[in-house]
Amino acid sequence: MTTRxxxxxxxxxxxxxxxxxxxxxxxxxxxxxxxxxxxxxxxLKAKDDSIAFRRSCREGVCGSDALNINGKNGLACLTAIDSxxxxxxxxxxxxxxxxxxxxxxxxxxxxxxxxxxxxxxLINNDPPPERERLQSPEDxxxxxxxxxxxxxxxxxxxxxxxxxxxxxFVGPAGLLxxxxxxxxxxDQATSERLDDLDDPYRLFRCHTIMNCVDVCPKGLNPTKxxxxxxxxxxxxxx
Amino acid sequence: xxxxxxxxxxxxxxxxxxxxxxxIQLSEAGLKTAVISKVFxxxxxxxxxxxxxxxxxxxxxEDHWHWHMYDxxxxxxxxxxxxxxxxxxxxxxxxVVELEHYGMPFDRTDAGxxxxxxxxxxxxxxxxxxxxxxxxxxDRTGHAMLHAMYQRNVKANTQFFVEWQALDLVRDAEGEVLxxxxxxxxxxxxxxxxxxxTIFATGGAGRIFYSSTNAFINTGDGLGxxxxxxxxxxxxxxxxxxxxxxAGAGVLITEGVRGEGGILxxxxxxxxxxxxxxxxxDLASRDVVSRAMTTEINEGRGCGPHxxxxxxxxxxxxxxxxxxxxxxxxxxALQFAGVDALKEPIPxxxxxxxxxxxxxxxxxxxVVAPQGSSQNVAxxxxxxxxxxxxxxxxxxxxxxxxxxLDLLVFGKSAGESAVDQLKKSPKAHKELxxxxxxxxxxxxxxxxxxxxxxxxHETRLxxxxxxxxxxxxxxxxxxxxxxxxxxxxxxxxxxxxEIKDKSKVFNTARIEALELxxxxxxxxxxxxxxxxxxxxxxxxxxxxxPDTPANPNGRDxxxxxxxxxxxKEGNRLDYKSVKLTPLTVESIALKTRAY
Numbered sequence: 148m149t150t151r152x153x154x155x156x157x158x159x160x161x162x163x164x165x166x167x168x169x170x171x172x173x174x175x176x177x178x179x180x181x182x183x184x185x186x187x188x189x190x191l192k193a194k195d196d197s198i199a200f201r202r203s204c205r206e207g208v209c210g211s212d213a214l215n216i217n218g219k220n221g222l223a224c225l226t227a228i229d230s231x232x233x234x235x236x237x238x239x240x241x242x243x244x245x246x247x248x249x250x251x252x253x254x255x256x257x258x259x260x261x262x263x264x265x266x267x268x269l270i271n272n273d274p275p276p277e278r279e280r281l282q283s284p285e286d287x288x289x290x291x292x293x294x295x296x297x298x299x300x301x302x303x304x305x306x307x308x309x310x311x312x313x314x315x316f317v318g319p320a321g322l323l324x325x326x327x328x329x330x331x332x333x334d335q336a337t338s339e340r341l342d343d344l345d346d347p348y349r350l351f352r353c354h355t356i357m358n359c360v361d362v363c364p365k366g367l368n369p370t371k372x373x374x375x376x377x378x379x380x381x382x383x384x385x
Numbered sequence: 386x387x388x389x390x391x392x393x394x395x396x397x398x399x400x401x402x403x404x405x406x407x408x409i410q411l412s413e414a415g416l417k418t419a420v421i422s423k424v425f426x427x428x429x430x431x432x433x434x435x436x437x438x439x440x441x442x443x444x445x446x447e448d449h450w451h452w453h454m455y456d457x458x459x460x461x462x463x464x465x466x467x468x469x470x471x472x473x474x475x476x477x478x479x480x481v482v483e484l485e486h487y488g489m490p491f492d493r494t495d496a497g498x499x500x501x502x503x504x505x506x507x508x509x510x511x512x513x514x515x516x517x518x519x520x521x522x523x524d525r526t527g528h529a530m531l532h533a534m535y536q537r538n539v540k541a542n543t544q545f546f547v548e549w550q551a552l553d554l555v556r557d558a559e560g561e562v563l564x565x566x567x568x569x570x571x572x573x574x575x576x577x578x579x580x581x582x583t584i585f586a587t588g589g590a591g592r593i594f595y596s597s598t599n600a601f602i603n604t605g606d607g608l609g610x611x612x613x614x615x616x617x618x619x620x621x622x623x624x625x626x627x628x629x630x631x632a633g634a635g636v637l638i639t640e641g642v643r644g645e646g647g648i649l650x651x652x653x654x655x656x657x658x659x660x661x662x663x664x665x666x667d668l669a670s671r672d673v674v675s676r677a678m679t680t681e682i683n684e685g686r687g688c689g690p691h692x693x694x695x696x697x698x699x700x701x702x703x704x705x706x707x708x709x710x711x712x713x714x715x716x717x718a719l720q721f722a723g724v725d726a727l728k729e730p731i732p733x734x735x736x737x738x739x740x741x742x743x744x745x746x747x748x749x750x751x752v753v754a755p756q757g758s759s760q761n762v763a764x765x766x767x768x769x770x771x772x773x774x775x776x777x778x779x780x781x782x783x784x785x786x787x788x789x790l791d792l793l794v795f796g797k798s799a800g801e802s803a804v805d806q807l808k809k810s811p812k813a814h815k816e817l818x819x820x821x822x823x824x825x826x827x828x829x830x831x832x833x834x835x836x837x838x839x840x841x842h843e844t845r846l847x848x849x850x851x852x853x854x855x856x857x858x859x860x861x862x863x864x865x866x867x868x869x870x871x872x873x874x875x876x877x878x879x880x881x882x883e884i885k886d887k888s889k890v891f892n893t894a895r896i897e898a899l900e901l902x903x904x905x906x907x908x909x910x911x912x913x914x915x916x917x918x919x920x921x922x923x924x925x926x927x928x929x930x931p932d933t934p935a936n937p938n939g940r941d942x943x944x945x946x947x948x949x950x951x952x953k954e955g956n957r958l959d960y961k962s963v964k965l966t967p968l969t970v971e972s973i974a975l976k977t978r979a980y
Binding site: 161164180196197201202203204205206209249252263268269278282283287290298328331 | 424425427428429430432433442482485486487488490491492493494495496497498499522525528529532533536537539540571600601602633634636637713716717720721840841842843884885886888889890891892893894897
């Protein structure tokens with residue numbers, strides 16, 4: 148089997164022993180079975196077991212292995228190694244804008260705090276019927292492109308508005324989730340949800356920079372969802 | 386090594402489908418509950434389930450729980466316990482409707498009801514013809530379900546301990562379970578979660594195999610912990626190989642693809658399932674399809690330059706159907722097989738997928754073990770649900786969509802049982818058992834102090850290759866015998882693993898070593914149980930138990946209609962009877978399985 152050597156520059160920081168972060172130069176031989184960046188990172192870890200990163204499903208559905216790859220956020224498991232230029236080292240950094248716990252592992256507390264702030268659950272105060280609540284296929288279709296979010300944080304951590312106000316701006320992932328419930332015909336809290344977001348920071352810090360759309364590994368469009376929330380606010384104001 | 390103690394009414398280990406479902410029960414009952422998970426809840430492997438969850442809602446055609454029960458027992462090759470199976474199938478509508486009420490975005494029929502599709506082994510009228518029983522959200526059912534249940538827990542204010550690795554059960558001299566020890570991955574801190582009720586929902590151990598649809602986290606942590614605490618593991622020789630993993634990558638392609646009309650073809654373009662299962666064809670039970678595929682490949686009718694896979698063809702389906710019902714599969718085929726499934730077939734091979742066995746429980750979710758002359762005595766304070774548990778509803782082979790049903794029904798029932806126990810139990814916690822905590826600390830000290838030891842990465846690879854080569858789709862008496870020796874050798878290496886990284890902060894090398902301590906228990910239990918079972922049944926098929934008139938399909942009910950129990954101490958095996966009596970209906974009588 149033909150092998151080739153791939154060079155990496157990896158952001159390293161272990162607060163237990165490092166005074167400050169540094170970039171580690173490391174290389175590894177790969178073969179044809181190493182198709183995705185994550186496959187290669189697993190090989191790197193076999194070589195140096197101290198490289199810390201999160202990973203689980205390796206098929207792009209659990210959202211664990213988001214990181215900054217050559218300057219762009221993405222999932223290691225969905226990034227084909229052949230899609231990265233090999234004439235220079237592949238640069239791996241943690242997702243930008245969140246505190247680093249160690250190496251490529253960021254503290255996602257702020258990200259999840261914003262997700263939780265939009266009340267990410269169905270609100271329907273009618274007594275539950277014996278059977279399922281009915282929803283037409285057309286109404287269900289409205290949830291497509293919204294419910295598939297994997298909470299990987301690629302979007303929010305590529306958003307300058309979120310970098311600037313992570314405590315006040317809900318961010319693209321949280322707003323996508325907010326619209327997922329607003330758009331659900333079974334949810335009865337639309338007006339409270341809109342009230343909650345009608346705020347110069349929570350919603351209106353989105354300046355349609357669209358980095359979120361550019362990086363979403365699931366091909367979702369938070370900017371469009373945010374636009375729909377803004378439309379609904381305008382409509383109810385008139 | 387220092388540790389602190391925190392007290393809770395209940396502790397749940399694992400925040401996948403079963404753990405989250407149990408947590409809803411406890412949180413909504415207002416009990417002080419800790420849910421420990423080594424990953425953020427929505428990253429648990431339930432998220433990767435695709436095709437659906439079974440319930441005889443009858444939204445598109447007539448269906449009945451009794452038919453579902455029959456199919457499940459037949460699918461289990463009669464090794465499933467019929468009381469638990471009746472309980473599960475009767476509960477299915479209730480738990481699926483609850484999910485819908487939680488907000489799960491099921492696909493819909495034109496009438497606005499939950500969409501249902503056909504699935505392997507699910508038939509109407511006691512085995513007559515395929516029925517639409519799988520309730521689906523496109524091909525992302527597990528994702529939609531896991532998120533909906535996490536969201537419900539957010540609403541119920543469940544207290545999560547995210548990125549904590551559970552280490553061991555705390556079990557006292559009387560056998561009562563008093564909680565677990567766990568490590569905060571971010572700081573390395575050790576905490577004893579002292580609880581009156583402990584629920585394991587730790588998932589399967591699919592990573593014992595080299596080629597697996599399972600996530601990296603599926604290392605059988607609950608089984609390892611139970612085994613070390615003296616609790617037996619049941620029926621671990623039964624592992625499901627899913628017919629359609631992407632060749633070379635292992636990533637799952639749902640059976641829902643065949644439910645929507647997909648066809649398996651060999652190198653001659655032949656729909657070979659017609660020869661193996663003339664009635665159900667591509668929708669036969671998973672063990673049957675995986676063996677047929679392996680036979681095609683072994684007999685030289687595989688595809689590709691090495692003739693080592695077959696093709697899953699959906700090119701005849703309307704593109705709208707594929708993009709509406711199977712969008713995730715289209716994406717996976719592009720990403721991991723490099724094919725556009727609208728135009729080209731997908732290369733697939735049988736891939737290790739699901740653990741039918743596990744920690745023995747009854748249908749109330751209580752963990753049970755033999756005591757004196759009784760086979761099923763509840764272990765006080767201990768519950769288990771989902772893939773880590775063995776109720777046993779899947780017996781020797783699980784039907785697709787019954788795993789998501791299992792975790793809902795038994796997650797709920799374990800939660801309810803724990804709530805009942807807590808209502809009756811005294812206010813004060815029973816005193817902790819120092820000896821069992823010390824054992825865990827000694828295990829951690831051993832790992833940190835190990836010099837000139839074995840590499841975790843290499844040892845795990847050897848374990849996985851041993852299981853793959855000696856305990857696969859088809860099993861051979863001599864290979865199994867050899868496999869037992871080999872896996873016991875691997876066990877010696879596991880006892881002397883070494884990590885170079887000694888950091889306290891998010892030390893993933895340490896976590897991988899601790900996970901390997903659990904993987905090896907499952908691997909040893911699997912190999913030893915498989916070597917000992919001298920018959921073919923469900924997913925366990927061996928060369929020295931062939932199809933004969935006396936024992937059709939190689940199944941030997943006279944000697945082997947019984948559950949295996951493996952005990953870690955001395956690798957002892959014991960057996961217990963299969964419950965052939967359901968709760969209210971007549972027993973489904975033993976029959977030769979054909980599809």
